Amino acid sequence: MSLNLTDVPALDNRRVKTSAEDVLIDRVVPGEILVIAFGFVSWETRPEFDFFGRLKKLEQASGRHLNKILVRDSGNSWYHRSIAGLGAHPDDTVARLRALIAAIKPSKVVAIGQSMGAYAAVMFGLLLDVQQVIAFGPLSFLDVRQALLYNDRRWIAVMRALQQNPPASGYYDLAALRRDRAGGQTHLHIAFGTKPDQPNSTESVNLDAMHAHRLAAVGxxxxxxxxxxxxxxxxxxxxxxxxxxxxxxxxxxxxxxxxPAAIAPALRAWLAESLKLGSTPVELIDILQQHGFSYDSSVAAVAGPHEHAAHDNTSGLTFTTIVV
Structure with missing residues (x-):
């Protein structure tokens, strides 16, 4: 299929906010990076398009245009049912996205999303063999049996609905899909919280961490x-x-x-709890630095909830970016 996208007008915030469509394409500049952004779930209102404003800020900061395709799943079916303008099920959607990519002729393709959108970014990123996937808090499966085994019931109703009335194609275990596509070029970047899911818990029991490590196992x-x-x-x-x-x-x-970033109250509370449970100031300073805070602000933050500050930063890396 040959598509002509040279006359597509530039998107603006008003169009993105008020559009009744499930797919929007920004002004195309062939040869520039293409970002496909998938929206997150919304039960009370129609899901919004995601990351448009953030990508516009990145354009301003970098001085270069980013091609953009914005996608949302108005049915909140983790992108397994009809996406108006793309397809009735994932394989349909992949075929249409592949045609759009061929027409745009980008230098690189990045898929991005959070939560439900993160599942879509990983799924379609692998199926399309894009260069980069950025996923924030993704599930690694949509399978009822595995959800029960791992005790992750957060979206089990969606999984049951897909199981009872499956679409013509579906991808219900992204770790298995990764193994099937192990020879591809796609590099996953998975950001996730490790704060315990249950309030007042002192153990790091976080379901997003489990899903992230399932996806990372392939490399x-x-x-x-x-x-x-x-x-x-x-x-x-x-x-x-x-x-x-x-x-x-x-x-x-x-x-x-x-x-410049202030140390938020929630972070100060986490530091205080970590010190109470036996973490050393040096370890916590190192963690803060690896997440972008300056040494001085890290020392001040660790000293805040405790009687003494650490002035030594010679320890090795503890919690930092992990390359598998």
């Missing part, structure tokens, strides 16, 4: 664990002013000047 994956974030890791990165720099280095390879 060609970088993990970004955030011990003071839960499932909404994108909001955490926005609050701590870390999202722009992370996206810039993965998507464009550019290193942005770090944004």
């Amino acid at each position: 060609n994956c970088t993990l970004y664990p955030f011990p003071y974030s839960g499932h909404t890791v994108v909001q955490h990165l926005i609050d701590t002013k870390r999202l722009n720099a992370l996206l810039a280095v993965i998507i464009t390879g550019a290193e942005l000047t770090p944004e």
